[in-house]
Amino acid sequence: MDTKSPIPRAVLVGIQTPDVSDVAHEASLEELGRLVKTLGYEVVGTVSQKREGIGAASLLGSGKLAELAALTGGTGVVTSMAPTAKSKARQRFEAEAAVEKPEADEPEPDAARKPDFVIVDHELSPSQLRNLERSTGAEVLDRTGVIVEIFHRHANTREAKLQVEMARLKYVAPRMRESTTGGGRQQGPGAGESSLALDRRKVRDRISELKEQLEAVQRDGDNRRSARRDQLRVALVGYTNAGKSSLMRALTGSQVLVEDKLFATLDTTVRILQPETRPRVLISDTVGFIKQLPHDLVASFRSTLAEALEASLLLFVVDASDPTYEAQLEVSRTALREIGADAVPSRLVLNKLDRVDAAGRAALLEKHPDAILLSAHAPADVSALRDILIAFFEEAMVEDTLVLPYAKQGLIGEVYESARVLSEDYDETGRVLKVRGLPGAIARLQRSLAAG
Incomplete structure (x- = not known):
């Protein structure tokens, strides 16, 4: 008997405001779909609506909310302001330990299963999240929650794990709520506090503890970077899935992880340019940026961004085959500008040229005459980039x-x-x-x- 758990199913929800074009709206929903697939969920539908803003209590208008509820099996209305029981998915997201769902005697066929999740392409307030859960009967995650969960699953080093846990707790804390079974007062230590207040205090204490541990780990990282200060250092920066890890692998011959997934790389990797030069050139691969990257994640990944700030040269790697590459490049530039890395010399690398036709290449060259056009999978292109890097350092x-x-x-x-x-x-x-x-x-x- 196959006991494998069914793949969670999700419906995407997006609001198109007047300042967002049709192309940008569709690209954002497509990107959200890729984020959701990175979590291992299956996207089974999309609900989109044009509205003046995203501040409505249930985000969607009544008609679209009813349409969404028809997909998920919900009522389509916010029936009660009473606290709702947390689903297993919500418990798993809020708790550090996973909570297993009880096995059903007869699993539903895929075609009959209602979506488990509603994934919204915006950051929701705690009240919006609760209202959508009441009206749809499904678990609701916003874009920030999805990104935080992906980071949580993909962190490998101790530093990244500490960074992600801290950002995750900061995201979860304001969204915690009383369960329907236990809203009473505590006995013993902390007496007089509700269970919710006690849980939130525990989260605050844990965040303080994580902050201390992270500062100690980052001091070690600062010392390592200080030892490399006089070395030739190139940092690959850019939007997630732009091909930075593939380019890193091609330049250094290292076995860094290369996956066609968003945020496959979270931990900074430093390798030596190959064939090796004298003095050595160090190449660092950094975490990718993304639209609406949660502030707490940007703040917590200080050391990754420090690699860019302390580099001798930044290579802005862009997926030239993506129709929204210019907007993605601006997201990366803005994030690095915020930490002062715009003062570091940089070159634009238009990657994945093997996916661009001749007319597209000509247009790219006309718009970005100083850019380096290449495919990370073409040895001749990588060799030419290596020569450019060596020439850059020779000048200094x-x-x-x-x-x-x-x-x-x-x-x-x-x-x-x-x-x-x-x-x-x-x-x-x-x-x-x-x-x-x-x-x-x-x-x-x-x-x-x-x-x-």
């Missing part, structure tokens, strides 16, 4: 002479690591090296050699 390098005393021959490895040795000779004081490298790296070497 200077030549100098280092004298390595015989008593400090142990520093020769550091010299070769930090600069390119052009010639090597010996005199009565020690080894005389003519080198080429970044001014900061050479100044650091001079200080090391002069130290007593």
Whole structure:
């Protein structure tokens, strides 16, 4: 007997306001669908409405709300202001431990199953979320909730897990509500608090604890970045699924994760440009941006953004085959501008050129004459990009002479690591090296050699 759980089914909901074009609205709903599929859900329908704004109590007008409820099996009306019982999906989302659904004796055929989720392409207020759940009878998640859940599932390193848990708790806290079975007062410690107030206090305490742990982890990361300060560093930045990880893999030969999913990469990865140069060039792959990326996630991924801020060069990687690529590029630029990374030298890389026809390529070149057009899957394109990166750093390098005393021959490895040795000779004081490298790296070497 197949005991595999059925794939959760979801209906997408979008509001098109007057300032949003038809193309942008459709692209946003398509992107939401990809986010939902990244969660492992199946999209079985879409409800869309043109409205002046998204502030209505139930988001949708009465007619569209009834249409949505017909799909989900709900009443189509907000029947009561009393607290609603939390579904298993809501409990699983709010709790760190997963809650298993009881097995049904006879699972419904897929065609007969009503959607389990309503996924809204906007950020909902707690009251809007409750109203939609009452009227549809389904679990409701907004765009922010979906992104937070994806980050929660995909975080791998300790730092990313701490960052995501903190952002997740900040999202969940204002949306917590009393269960229908337990709204009474607590006994013992915390007596006098309702169960909801106690739960919220626990969340606040946990956030404080996570913040302390994260600060300790990030101090270690800051130290690692400080050690790389004088090295040649390129950061790949851009919209999620623009092909940054594929380009990282092509440039460095590393086995970084490459998946056709949104947010496949959450943790910053640093690898060495291959074939290796002297001095080495470090390439970092960073978390992708997305429209309406929750503020708490942006804030919590400080260290990932710091990689961009401290890089020598930013490569803005864009999916040139996406009709909304310019809007996606602006999302990335805006996010980096907020942390001051707009001061870092940058180049635009129009990726996935293999999906663009000749006319499209000509249009891209006309609009972005200084951009680098390539496909991460074309070795010749990747090799040309490597040459561009090396030429960029060559322009900033200077030549100098280092004298390595015989008593400090142990520093020769550091010299070769930090600069390119052009010639090597010996005199009565020690080894005389003519080198080429970044001014900061050479100044650091001079200080090391002069130290007593």
